[in-house]
Amino acid sequence: MTFTYQKSLEMFKRASKVIPTGIYGHLGPAEGCFIPSNAYPFFSERAKGAYFWDVDGNKFIDYMCAYGPNILGYNDEDVDAAALKQAALGNCVTSPSSKMVELAELMVDTVAMADWAFFAKNGGDVTSLAVMVARAATGRKKVILIKGGYHGVAPWTQKLGYPAITEEDVANNIYVDWNRYDQVEKIVKENPGEIACFMATPYHHPVFEDNELPKDDYWQKIRKLCTDNGIVLAIDDVRCGFRLDIEGSDHYFGFKADLMCFCKAIANGWNISALCGTDALKDAISSVMYTGSYWLSAVPIAASIECIKKLKKIDAPKLAQSLGKKLTDGLVKIGKSHGFDLVVTGVPSMWYMRIANDDSMILHQEWVAECVKRGAFFVNHHNQFINCALTEDDIKLTYDIADEAFKVVKNRHPEIE
Numbered sequence: 001m002t003f004t005y006q007k008s009l010e011m012f013k014r015a016s017k018v019i020p021t022g023i024y025g026h027l028g029p030a031e032g033c034f035i036p037s038n039a040y041p042f043f044s045e046r047a048k049g050a051y052f053w054d055v056d057g058n059k060f061i062d063y064m065c066a067y068g069p070n071i072l073g074y075n076d077e078d079v080d081a082a083a084l085k086q087a088a089l090g091n092c093v094t095s096p097s098s099k100m101v102e103l104a105e106l107m108v109d110t111v112a113m114a115d116w117a118f119f120a121k122n123g124g125d126v127t128s129l130a131v132m133v134a135r136a137a138t139g140r141k142k143v144i145l146i147k148g149g150y151h152g153v154a155p156w157t158q159k160l161g162y163p164a165i166t167e168e169d170v171a172n173n174i175y176v177d178w179n180r181y182d183q184v185e186k187i188v189k190e191n192p193g194e195i196a197c198f199m200a201t202p203y204h205h206p207v208f209e210d211n212e213l214p215k216d217d218y219w220q221k222i223r224k225l226c227t228d229n230g231i232v233l234a235i236d237d238v239r240c241g242f243r244l245d246i247e248g249s250d251h252y253f254g255f256k257a258d259l260m261c262f263c264k265a266i267a268n269g270w271n272i273s274a275l276c277g278t279d280a281l282k283d284a285i286s287s288v289m290y291t292g293s294y295w296l297s298a299v300p301i302a303a304s305i306e307c308i309k310k311l312k313k314i315d316a317p318k319l320a321q322s323l324g325k326k327l328t329d330g331l332v333k334i335g336k337s338h339g340f341d342l343v344v345t346g347v348p349s350m351w352y353m354r355i356a357n358d359d360s361m362i363l364h365q366e367w368v369a370e371c372v373k374r375g376a377f378f379v380n381h382h383n384q385f386i387n388c389a390l391t392e393d394d395i396k397l398t399y400d401i402a403d404e405a406f407k408v409v410k411n412r413h414p415e416i417e
C-alpha cells in the first residue's frame, strides 16, 4: 500500500484561495520541485525526532529536516524545555534578555573565527548584512559570487529577468564558477580597489546538480587573495553550519573567514540567525543600520543556547556524518543491485543524490516519488539532510523502502540492465 493525500489536497485547494500559490516558496509545489506532485504530502500535522506526520496521518522518515533546521530531532526535549522556560519569563520585550549576551559568548567560544555575534531571524537577513558590513568596511561596492549559489531572496541575490528584479539590484554582482580560483583572481585584477566582498558557501551545493567540494588549496588561495587585496571573505554557512564542524565550516576546510552567516541548525527550528565576525569588522558592523521587530526575542535565543550546548555534547557533526555515510553507502549498494547508478555528492550529513542512468532526472524523480509514497521523505532537486535523532532502525527501514522503490521503477523501465 502506498500513501494517499486526500486531506493534503483538500487543504491545498483551500490554501490556493487565500494564500498566493497555496504554499509559496520552496515548500510548495508551484516551483516544480515536487514532481510528480501527487507523490508528496502538502501539509504536516506534527513532527517528532526523525519523523513527521502529514494531515492524512501518513508517517515519514524526514530526510529534509525542514530544509536544515532540524538537527537534533524535531521537538528536542531539552531545547524545547529551554525555550518554554524562557517563554514563561518573556520573549519580545522592550529591553533584550541577558540570554542574548550568553548566546553571543557561546557563539564566540564555539565558532573558531568569531570575535562577535549579531542575531537576526533568517539566513537572508545575515547574508545581506554580511554584504553591507563588507561595503561599510571597505567603502567599495562590488561583490564576487558563485554561479548557482543561493544566499536568500533579497533582490541583490536574485537574477536579472526574474519578476521585480531591476538592473540596479544586481549591478554590483560579479559571478564566477565554483572552484575556479583563476576566474576570481582575474576579476580581482580587473577591478582594482573595487571588490568589497567574496561570498560563497563552504562547498558548492546548488539545486538540480551534483554538489562539489572545494579543491585542495582553493580556500587557502582565496583567503590569501582576499587578504592581499583588502577584500572581505564572507562564508554563507546558513545550510552547512554545524553539520560539518561545530567550529564552523571554514574551520572544517582549514581557513579563516572574516564573516560567517549561520541560521538553520543553530536553534533546532526556533527562529534565529547569526552573523559572526572578526574584531577587524566590529566597527564596520556597528556603523550599519540593521534591526527587526523580533530579532532580539529571547525564546529562540534560549533555544539556541541549549541547542549549541547539546550539539557540542553529542558531537553532532561527527554523528550526522557517520549516519549519513551509513545511509548513503547502503542506498548506493541497493541501487546497484537493481542496475541503478545512484551518485552521491556533497558531504554525508547533507548529501545530494541523483540516479545517473539517464540525464533527464526522470528515473530519479520516479524513484524519489516511490520512496516518498512509502514513507521516506526525500526531494529530487536539493541536497537532503541528516538529523541526530535518526536511528539504525530508521536507516534499515529506509533501505527497505528504497529497495521496493527501485523495484517499482525497474519494472516500469525494462531497458535498465
Ligand SMILES: Cc1ncc(COP(=O)(O)O)c(C=O)c1O
Residues within 6 Å of the ligand: 067, 121, 122, 123, 124, 125, 127, 150, 151, 152, 153, 201, 236, 237, 238, 239, 263
Ligand atoms: C546557503 C543558504 N544561504 C542563505 C539561505 C537563506 O536563508 P533563509 O531562507 O533563512 O533566509 C539559505 C536557505 O536555504 C541557504 O541554504
